[in-house]
Amino acid sequence: MTSASGPGPDDCIFCTAAEPGRDELLLERGRVSFVVLNKFPYNNGHLMVVPNRHAPNLATLSADEQAELMRLTRHAEMALTEAYAPHGINVGINLGKSAGAGVLDHLHVHLVPRWNGDTNFMTAIGDTRVLPEDLQASALKLRPIFERLSRHEA
Ligand SMILES: [Zn+2]
Numbered sequence: 687m688t689s690a691s692g693p694g695p696d697d698c699i700f701c702t703a704a705e706p707g708r709d710e711l712l713l714e715r716g717r718v719s720f721v722v723l724n725k726f727p728y729n730n731g732h733l734m735v736v737p738n739r740h741a742p743n744l745a746t747l748s749a750d751e752q753a754e755l756m757r758l759t760r761h762a763e764m765a766l767t768e769a770y771a772p773h774g775i776n777v778g779i780n781l782g783k784s785a786g787a788g789v790l791d792h793l794h795v796h797l798v799p800r801w802n803g804d805t806n807f808m809t810a811i812g813d814t815r816v817l818p819e820d821l822q823a824s825a826l827k828l829r830p831i832f833e834r835l836s837r838h839e840a
Pocket residue numbers: 694695698699700701702739740741791792
């Protein structure tokens with residue numbers, strides 16, 4: 687099935703990621719949203735906070751979803767700070783293709799840890815993303831921190 691506005695829930699990577707059993711890259715599961723590592727990271731620790739529901743924008747989120755999205759984004763900031771001690775973190779949402787969204791119609795918040803000089807490094811290597819850490823290592827490092835953060839809030 688195709689549509690002009692992008693993939694529907696059936697072939698959406700975030701809808702699939704929310705299903706039980708698809709959790710190699712999952713870091714925290716909330717009630718209505720979750721945190722997952724980006725399979726194609728811009729930097730070590732690049733992760734995303736995503737509502738379970740196939741919602742295209744902030745306007746269509748329920749109050750519950752808004753609150754938990756921000757709660758998990760806060761956890762993500764804290765976990766990345768603890769695990770990677772970055773110099774900064776980009777936190778951002780791209781709405782629509784023109785804004786650079788890779789997955790249309792399913793809102794997601796990117797968190798990308800940044801280090802002084804990493805832009806120069808990225809420029810130097812062009813499109814090749816050479817990351818010293820693999821995704822499983824990132825997951826093993828981050829998951830216990832998310833578990834602790836969610837336990838302390840319960
Ligand atoms: Zn979706």
